[in-house]
Amino acid sequence: xxxxxxxxxxxxxxxxxxxxxxSAVTILVGVLIGAGKVGELPVAPRYSIAIFCLFLAFFGxxxxxxxxxxxxxxxxxxxxxxxxxxxxxYHSCKHAKWPHLYxxxxxxxxxxxxxxxxxxxxxxxxxQDGKIRVLPILPDSVSRDSFRAxxxxxxxxxxxxxxxxxxxx
Numbered sequence: 001x002x003x004x005x006x007x008x009x010x011x012x013x014x015x016x017x018x019x020x021x022x023s024a025v026t027i028l029v030g031v032l033i034g035a036g037k038v039g040e041l042p043v044a045p046r047y048s049i050a051i052f053c054l055f056l057a058f059f060g061x062x063x064x065x066x067x068x069x070x071x072x073x074x075x076x077x078x079x080x081x082x083x084x085x086x087x088x089x090y091h092s093c094k095h096a097k098w099p100h101l102y103x104x105x106x107x108x109x110x111x112x113x114x115x116x117x118x119x120x121x122x123x124x125x126x127x128q129d130g131k132i133r134v135l136p137i138l139p140d141s142v143s144r145d146s147f148r149a150x151x152x153x154x155x156x157x158x159x160x161x162x163x164x165x166x167x168x169x
Contacts, residue, residue, distance in 0.1 A: 009072075009141050012138040012140050015138055030049070030052075033049050079157045081107065083105060108127055
């Protein structure tokens, strides 16, 4: 397998900031509803909605914080995508033997409903055991050149998959 694109994807600070902002707004809405400042609801539904808003805000924040991992993504010249978590030590490229390249990698398939914009790659990847994994890549997650190379490679894989589907019909 020749590697056409290889990149270390760091967790996006911008995405984390957006989730924190959204959680803060949800907490504010929950507090306003619970205090009776918004709407004219009876006490029981008002407190239920407020508690639900607080739960959603904390769940979203904790879920995002827990899934902030450094990933190493390799896309081969044939369109094969390999993905590996490299933990907190993503600077392991400084080591002479590159230990993160020899970890267990999972082979994933790029699904058709992935989103590829000029400023966002939202890759929906299917693992060999059938699990769906969503990988958000924003420009602050990788270098500018790596982002461009990943975008081109993913668009090429998506176009190739679409042309293969057309041939099979």
